[in-house]
Amino acid sequence: SSVCIRTDPIDRNALPRWITERAKEKNGQTLTPEAANLIAERTEGNLLATSQEIQKLALLVNKPEIDVSDVLDAVSDVSRFDQESLFLAMLEGDAGQVSKIIDSLQGENVQIPSFLWMLTDVVRNLLLLNRGFAVRTFGLSEAHRSALNRASRRANPKLLELMFHRLSDVDRMSKGLFVESSDGDAWQELKAVCLMLSLKRK
Known part of the structure; x- marks a missing residue:
């Protein structure tokens, strides 16, 4: 036997209350x-993503009442997750x-310089692997290593x-220097550089 549980979607206007x-x-x-309301805007109605944001706040904000500044401050603490997601999406060819x-x-x-060196390492590793050389993968997740090899x-x-x-x-450009043939x-x-790998295949 089985049980069917009805779960209606939550209207955007009701999401902040939820x-x-x-x-x-x-x-x-x-x-x-x-x-x-800020959390609702960030998660775009995705209840799984919304629940994850609530869990992150519980870990990152040790106070009984959370305001907008707390949510914004937590962004910098989870930005490393966003950056790793960027690397994986690029390696998997997920342009969107x-x-x-x-x-x-x-x-x-x-700030771009805060993670650009890691992105440069990703491309350097791709070049080495493409040429048959071994690369250091210490600290990389299994998903990251697999995506590197495929890409x-x-x-x-x-x-x-x-x-x-x-x-x-x-x-x-991120440091305010002039680059020829660029709008600055x-x-x-x-974005154009990351999309190059996402859009072009052998």
Whole structure:
């Protein structure tokens, strides 16, 4: 026998109230209306993502009442998760996710130099693997290692070299330096470089 449980979707206008009740039930924390609405906007009605945000706040904010500033401060603490998601989306060729994550990082005012060196390492590892060399994978997740190997087999070495050089341009632009043949927008250039691997296959 089986049991069928009906779960109706939650209307966007009712989501902040659901978030407030969920946080109180799970964490014993009270959310201001502004904080609950900000979480609703960030998760776009995805209840799984919303529950994860509530769990993150419980871990990162040790106080009984959470306001907008607490939610915004927590962004910097979870930005490493967003960056790893960017690397995996790029390696897996998920162009839509790459674009969305970069827009999210930009919207959260994450500084490009804070993670650009890690992205450069990803491309360097792809080049080495593509040429048959071993790379250091200490500290990388199994998903990351697998994605690296798959991407290295499908990527053209000339494309990887171009990506590596263009990331140098991104670094210069993010520091306010002039780069020829560019409009000076470091975020757009960063997105273009990441999408190169996502959109072009052998």
